[in-house]
Amino acid sequence: MKARPNQPQETLQARRKRRWTFYVISGVLLMGYFTYSFFFDTMGFMKYLNMKRTHSQIAEETKTIEEENARLRKDIEAVKHDPATLEGLARVRPCWKARPVNGRADAFASWQTRTATGANRVSPPGSWPSRGRTPHRR
Numbered sequence: 001m002k003a004r005p006n007q008p009q010e011t012l013q014a015r016r017k018r019r020w021t022f023y024v025i026s027g028v029l030l031m032g033y034f035t036y037s038f039f040f041d042t043m044g045f046m047k048y049l050n051m052k053r054t055h056s057q058i059a060e061e062t063k064t065i066e067e068e069n070a071r072l073r074k075d076i077e078a079v080k081h082d083p084a085t086l087e088g089l090a091r092v093r094p095c096w097k098a099r100p101v102n103g104r105a106d107a108f109a110s111w112q113t114r115t116a117t118g119a120n121r122v123s124p125p126g127s128w129p130s131r132g133r134t135p136h137r138r
Helices: 010-038 046-083 082-094 107-118
Strands: none
Touching: 010 107, 046 082
16 A cells, blocks of 8 residues: 555554454464365265265175175076086975964974864975865876
């Protein structure tokens, strides 16, 4: 600012000092706001770190699931095309297990009871023919 001839020098220096003080305080506040928004705002650096961590967890889970899917596909192909695998599964995992029916421990005994009373006209569980059909007799 250009000094006027009748203005004292001390007044000019006081104005300059106030102006610089205002500029410095404004700059510090502005830098504080930008720093806060960079780190802690809705899309700040901390949010970025959290999203990065979540992304790596999801990528790891995806990789694990893809490996399991590949293993299951291999098992399915082995069951489809390898008779030994199919036989091994049939021996290890029976298709039908006796489980309590109406509070009874033996489902076959339950079937016999229902058949004897005439309440049920289907074949025993796990026997031929399936789906409740009776065999054709000639």
